[in-house]
Amino acid sequence: MPRLWLFEETIDTDVLAPGFYMKSPLDELAEHCLEAVRPEFVSTVQKGDVILAGDNMGVGSSREQAAEVLKYHGIAAVIARSFAGIFYRNSINLGLPALILPKGLTLPDECVDGAEISFQFDKSMLTLTKSQKVIGCEPIPTFLKIMIDDGGLVPHLEKRFSAEVTPKC
Numbered sequence: 001m002p003r004l005w006l007f008e009e010t011i012d013t014d015v016l017a018p019g020f021y022m023k024s025p026l027d028e029l030a031e032h033c034l035e036a037v038r039p040e041f042v043s044t045v046q047k048g049d050v051i052l053a054g055d056n057m058g059v060g061s062s063r064e065q066a067a068e069v070l071k072y073h074g075i076a077a078v079i080a081r082s083f084a085g086i087f088y089r090n091s092i093n094l095g096l097p098a099l100i101l102p103k104g105l106t107l108p109d110e111c112v113d114g115a116e117i118s119f120q121f122d123k124s125m126l127t128l129t130k131s132q133k134v135i136g137c138e139p140i141p142t143f144l145k146i147m148i149d150d151g152g153l154v155p156h157l158e159k160r161f162s163a164e165v166t167p168k169c
Helices: 026-030 065-072 085-093 142-149 153-163
Strands: 004-007 050-053 077-080 098-100 117-120 125-128 133-136
Touching: 026 065, 065 085, 085 098, 085 142, 085 153, 142 153
Parallel strands: 004 050, 050 077, 077 098
Antiparallel strands: 117 125, 125 133
């Protein structure tokens, strides 16, 4: 069952993709994701898990690997109170849903690290399995949902351009 990774502190790109490993292949870089704040992350993360973060998620450098390592580990979505702009766009471009919590939303008491969850991207909804409490996120525009469903910007453009008919001269 997917679980929730709760981060109340600001998570910067150097914690997600440490600079020392930036020249390494993706699989090696991913082995160091979040190790500075959650050493158990890499050994316990599961496909379908969701990260719930505080303000300014992904602040720091423009390295797209910060979002890429989360996708590599199978994170289904990153939900935050706010995002650093470049991290938000890198996530979307790589096909990793990045959703924003409504302003002023108070999270339910059952929203704790490790809680079992289900996530519905099409509805921008996170459900805490045990209590069935729902956390609704700000909806993502349809054109971005389509791009994420296609796997990100490059696969989306490849799909789009391959569907266009080239006129014969």
